[in-house]
Amino acid sequence: MANRKSKIEKTSLDHISSVPFFIQIAETMKRRILSGQYDPGKQLFTGEELEKEFQTSNITIRKALDKLKNDGFVERRRGLGTTVSRIEETPLTFELGRSFKKLKESIQKLNTQVKVLEITTTRSSEYVQNFLSMDSEQDIWRMKRLRIFNGLPVSFNTYYTDPTSCNKISKADAEKDDILHTIEQAKKIRFHKVNQTLRSVAADLDISSALEIPYGAPVFFNETTYHPASGKALLLSQNYFRGDMFIFRTSSLL
Known part of the structure; x- marks a missing residue:
């Protein structure tokens, strides 16, 4: 399954919602990971690519990635970027x-x-x-x-x-x-x-x-x-x- 898009498509954030932008982004990425849009072990988009997609700041993207890491959805390693974790669903x-x-x-x-x-x-x-x-x-x-x-x-x-x-x-x-x-x-x-x-x-x-x-x-x-x-x-x-x-x-x- 392809993990990256040939062209960055823009995703609009909900500016009316009281939910912070970084949580909106993190929850969107979670759904993509759980639905199989991103393969485990593969590199996620770079911070710059995510900034372009969600049309937001580097600080917001970093907070979203930190939340994804803390929730166990991604791994972040110096020099290797951000990769998707292998999620074992236990509903x-x-x-x-x-x-x-x-x-x-x-x-x-x-x-x-x-x-x-x-x-x-x-x-x-x-x-x-x-x-x-x-x-x-x-x-x-x-x-x-x-x-x-x-x-x-x-x-x-x-x-x-x-x-x-x-x-x-x-x-x-x-x-x-x-x-x-x-x-x-x-x-x-x-x-x-x-x-x-x-x-x-x-x-x-x-x-x-x-x-x-x-x-x-x-x-x-x-x-x-x-x-x-x-x-x-x-x-x-x-x-x-x-x-x-x-x-x-x-x-x-x-």
Whole structure:
């Protein structure tokens, strides 16, 4: 596969976006590397060529290349220029199907760690109140967690429920993989049904900060309500997954 163009084509930067130019360039180069436009071990364009393509300064290009190097996408050696690293993609795969148990088991098989960011009781928004059929004056129990893979935050999860009994859940309990079982034990109930939605959204400042991704980067957003046999939703989870780290896979009979 050819690694260089015979003619430098200009690529316009987004001057309206709040994302710095060097990050826009670095993310563009990452996509090119992952899509196979640049061969591993081959020399990348020179700084001068990249300046011409992106119509920006040498300082901006150097910052973009530094980010690519720090993220493991390129190697920079004196006298040899910048070469493309061999990237071994390890996407995290979730199995989606009619059984929530299958999805739950696929998550638990991942070699990830959980970090609790917050456990608190606070005023709930109208949005959450509607999901959980709560009174407007009623407080809500909220927990925020990160799931970490190879030292990298890959999902950001927020759970909401009635504070009854959940105030007994400690940080150590909340860092267990099977948080649903922990909540079931605290509430002395058993969830029988889940309702889920999955869509793609752009990371806002909170999500980009938590997942260490650029503002506006695409993420998978999963919203789930958990229901006991009585039918009323007692738990709401909002989960953001890095778009560059996850594959959601399903199969069904025709």
